[in-house]
Amino acid sequence: MTMIQDAPITSNSSAAKAPRRFQALIGFGLAAVVLFGVAPVVLGDFRLSLLAKYLCMAIVAVGIGLAWGRGGMLTLGQGVFFGLGGYAMAMHLKLADAEPGQLPDFMQLYGQLDALPWWWKPFANPAFALAATVLLPMLVALLLGLLIFRRRVRGAYFAILSQALCAALAIFLIGQQGTTGGTNGLTDIQGFFGYDLNDPLNRRTVYFVVAAALLAVLGVAWQLMRSRYGELLVAVRDGEERVRFLGYDPANVKLVAYVVAAGMAGLAGALFVPAVGIISPALIGVVPSIEFVIGVAVGGRASLVGPALGAIAVAWARTALSERLPSAWTYFEGLLFILPVVFLPGGLASLAGFLRRRRAPEEVPA
Amino acid sequence: MTGLSVRQLRVVFDGFVAVDGVDLDVPSGDVRFIIGPNGAGKTTLIDAITGLAKAGGSVTFDGQELLGRKVHRIARLGVGRTFQNSTVFEELTVLQNLDIAAGWSRGPLTLLRRRTSVPPEVQHALETIRLTAARDQLAGTLPHGQKQWLEIGMLLVQNARLFLLDEPVAGMSHEERDATGQLLGELSRDHTVVVIEHDMDFLRRFARTVTVMHAGRILSEGTVAEVQADPRVQEVYLGHAMEAGNA
Numbered sequence: 001m002t003m004i005q006d007a008p009i010t011s012n013s014s015a016a017k018a019p020r021r022f023q024a025l026i027g028f029g030l031a032a033v034v035l036f037g038v039a040p041v042v043l044g045d046f047r048l049s050l051l052a053k054y055l056c057m058a059i060v061a062v063g064i065g066l067a068w069g070r071g072g073m074l075t076l077g078q079g080v081f082f083g084l085g086g087y088a089m090a091m092h093l094k095l096a097d098a099e100p101g102q103l104p105d106f107m108q109l110y111g112q113l114d115a116l117p118w119w120w121k122p123f124a125n126p127a128f129a130l131a132a133t134v135l136l137p138m139l140v141a142l143l144l145g146l147l148i149f150r151r152r153v154r155g156a157y158f159a160i161l162s163q164a165l166c167a168a169l170a171i172f173l174i175g176q177q178g179t180t181g182g183t184n185g186l187t188d189i190q191g192f193f194g195y196d197l198n199d200p201l202n203r204r205t206v207y208f209v210v211a212a213a214l215l216a217v218l219g220v221a222w223q224l225m226r227s228r229y230g231e232l233l234v235a236v237r238d239g240e241e242r243v244r245f246l247g248y249d250p251a252n253v254k255l256v257a258y259v260v261a262a263g264m265a266g267l268a269g270a271l272f273v274p275a276v277g278i279i280s281p282a283l284i285g286v287v288p289s290i291e292f293v294i295g296v297a298v299g300g301r302a303s304l305v306g307p308a309l310g311a312i313a314v315a316w317a318r319t320a321l322s323e324r325l326p327s328a329w330t331y332f333e334g335l336l337f338i339l340p341v342v343f344l345p346g347g348l349a350s351l352a353g354f355l356r357r358r359r360a361p362e363e364v365p366a
Numbered sequence: 367m368t369g370l371s372v373r374q375l376r377v378v379f380d381g382f383v384a385v386d387g388v389d390l391d392v393p394s395g396d397v398r399f400i401i402g403p404n405g406a407g408k409t410t411l412i413d414a415i416t417g418l419a420k421a422g423g424s425v426t427f428d429g430q431e432l433l434g435r436k437v438h439r440i441a442r443l444g445v446g447r448t449f450q451n452s453t454v455f456e457e458l459t460v461l462q463n464l465d466i467a468a469g470w471s472r473g474p475l476t477l478l479r480r481r482t483s484v485p486p487e488v489q490h491a492l493e494t495i496r497l498t499a500a501r502d503q504l505a506g507t508l509p510h511g512q513k514q515w516l517e518i519g520m521l522l523v524q525n526a527r528l529f530l531l532d533e534p535v536a537g538m539s540h541e542e543r544d545a546t547g548q549l550l551g552e553l554s555r556d557h558t559v560v561v562i563e564h565d566m567d568f569l570r571r572f573a574r575t576v577t578v579m580h581a582g583r584i585l586s587e588g589t590v591a592e593v594q595a596d597p598r599v600q601e602v603y604l605g606h607a608m609e610a611g612n613a
Contacts, residue, residue, distance in 0.1 A: 223478070224478070227477065227478050227479055227480050228465065228466075228472065228476065228477050228479065228480070228481055229477040229478055231458060231462045231465065231466055231481075232466055232469070232477070234455065234457060234458060235455045235458060235462075235463075235466050238455050238456065238457055238458075239453055239455055242449075242453045242455070243466075244436075244437040244438045244441065245416065245437060245438075245441050245446065245447055246438075246441060246466065246467050246470060246520065246524055247438050247441040247442045247470030247524060248438055248470050249436075249438050
C-alpha cells in the first residue's frame with residue numbers, strides 16, 4: 001500500500017519488458033532459421049512437402065489460438081474458411097491448367113456443361129482469385145459473425161453452430177459434382193502460376209512460400225495479442241457482460257478476432273492446394289475441423305506459438321503413426337484431445353511458463 | 367435537471383413484481399445510500415437503470431432517457447456500476463484493467479497498437495484507489511477489498527459521472543471499510559454516488575441521504591437521522607437488522 005514501493009516496481013517492469021521484446025525477435029529469428037535453413041537441408045523432397053502441409057495446419061491453428069485461446073470462441077468450424085480459401089485457389093489453378101477454350105477436366109467428365117458456370121469465371125483472373133482466398137472467408141466470417149455475436153450465441157451453441165456450417169458446406173460441395181468435383185474435390189493440380197508442380201524445385205519453392213506465410217501470420221497474431229485490442233479481447237473472453245458496462249460492444253470485439261482467424265484459415269487453405277495438390281470436401285468437413293482444434297489444445301491455445309507447434313506436432317504424429325499402425329491413430333487422436341483438456345488446460349506452452357517460474361521464483365510479483 | 371431521476375419504474379420477472387412504481391431523485395453530487403431487506407428490489411433497481419433488466423417507466427440521467435438503450439450505450443452516457451461479486455478481469459493486471467476501462471472511445475489505430483505509457487487518467491485513478499504499488503499485479507491475485515477499489519477505479523477512468531455501487535464494502539475489514547468510506551467522500555466531489563449497502567455502521571458514517579426500499583417500493587427517504595426515526599423503517603428494516611446483529 002505504501003507509495004515508497006512505486007519506484008522499484010516501475011523500473012523492474014520496464015527492465016523486464018525490454019528483454020521480452022528482444023525475446024520475441026530472437027524467437028522469430030530462430031523460427032526463420034529452422035524453417036528456411038535447417039528444414040530444407042535436413043529433409044528430403046517428400047518430407048519437406050509433408051512439412052509444407054503441416055505448416056498450413058499451423059497457419060489455421062494460429063487463427064484458432066487467437067479466436068479460441070484469446071477470444072474464447074471455440075471455432076470448431078474453421079474447415080469452412082479453410083475450404084473457401086482452398087477452393088478459390090484450386091478453381092483458379094484448374095482454370096489455368098485447362099487447355100485454352102476448354103473446361104477443366106472434371107467438368108468435361110461429369111458436368112454436361114456447355115460453358116463455364118458464371119461463378120467460376122472471375123477466378124480465371126489470378127489477382128481476383130488470390131484476393132478471394134483471404135477476403136472471401138473474411139467476408140463470410142463477417143456476415144456470420146454479425147448474426148452470431150449480435151444474437152449473443154456463444155459457448156457450446158457457438159461451437160455446434162460452427163460445426164453445422166462446416167457439415168453444410170461439405171454436403172453442398174459433394175452435391176454439386178458437375179461444378180465442384182463433388183466428393184473427389186478439385187484434384188490433379190499441375191501448375192502454380194506458371195510453375196510446374198511436378199518439378200521438385202518448384203515444390204520446394206511452394207514450401208518456402210508456406211513457411212513465409214506462417215511467419216507473417218505469426219507476426220500479425222503477435223501484434224494483435226500485445227496490442228490494446230489483445231487485452232480487450234481477453235477481457236471479453238473472461239467477462240463478456242462486464243465489458244458492456246465499460247461502454248464496449250463485445251460483439252464487435254469478438255468479430256474482429258473471428259474474421260482475422262477466418263482470413264488465416266483461408267490463406268492456409270489456399271496454400272494447401274499447391275502444397276498437397278488437392279482440395280476436397282473430406283479435407284474441410286467436421287473431422288478435419290476438429291483436428292485443427294486438437295493441435296491448438298495440445299500446444300496451448302492462449303499462447304502465440306503453442307497452437308502452431310501443437311498443430312505441426314499433431315499432424316506429424318498422425319503421419320508417423322498412420323505409417324506404422326494405421327488403426328491406432330483414431331484412438332491416439334482421442335487421447336490427444338482429452339489429455340490436455342483434463343490435465344494441462346494451458347497446453348504444452350504452459351509447461352514452459354511453469355518451468356520458468358520454478359527457475360526464477362523471485363520474479364513472481366509479491 | 368441534472369442527476370438521476372427515476373419515474374414510475376416497474377420491473378416484472380415472470381409475473382413477480384420486483385420493482386413496483388419507484389420514483390427516485392438523486393441530485394448531482396449526492397451520496398445516496400439505498401437500503402432495504404433482501405428482496406426489496408435494490409439490485410433490480412440498479413439493473414434497470416443500467417439496462418440489464420427490462421423495465422417500464424422512465425429513467426433519466428442529466429436529462430438523457432436511459433430506458434430502452436443498450437447496456438454499453440448507457441455506460442457511454444456516464445453511468446457506471448459495480449457488482450456484488452467483484453468482476454475485475456482476473457487474468458489481466460491492474461493496469462490493464464484500468465486501461466481497458468478507459469478505452470471505449472479509442473479508435474482502431476490506437477487499439478491495434480501496444481500501450482506504450484500509462485495514460486494520465488489511469489495514473490490518477492491508481493493513486494486515488496491506492497493501488498499504484500500493485501499496478502503490474504494480476505487483478506485475480508488482489509485481496510477482495512482491493513478488487514472492489516479496482517472496480518471503483520475502473521468507473522473513474524471510464525468517465526462515469528454516476529456511480530452505482532452494489533454492496534461495495536461487503537466482506538471488507540474495518541480498515542478497508544474506512545478507506546472505502548474516505549474514497550466515497552473524495553468521489554462525491556465531482557460524481558453522483560448511489561450505494562446499496564447492508565452495513566448500518568458504514569451507512570451512518572458515510573451516507574448523506576438515504577432511501578429505504580421495501581417490497582419493490584420506496585418506504586422512506588431523507589437524512590440518516592430522519593430515516594432512522596421513521597417508525598415504518600424501524601419496523602421493516604432497522605428492527606430486523608438490529609435483531610440479526612444482536613443474535
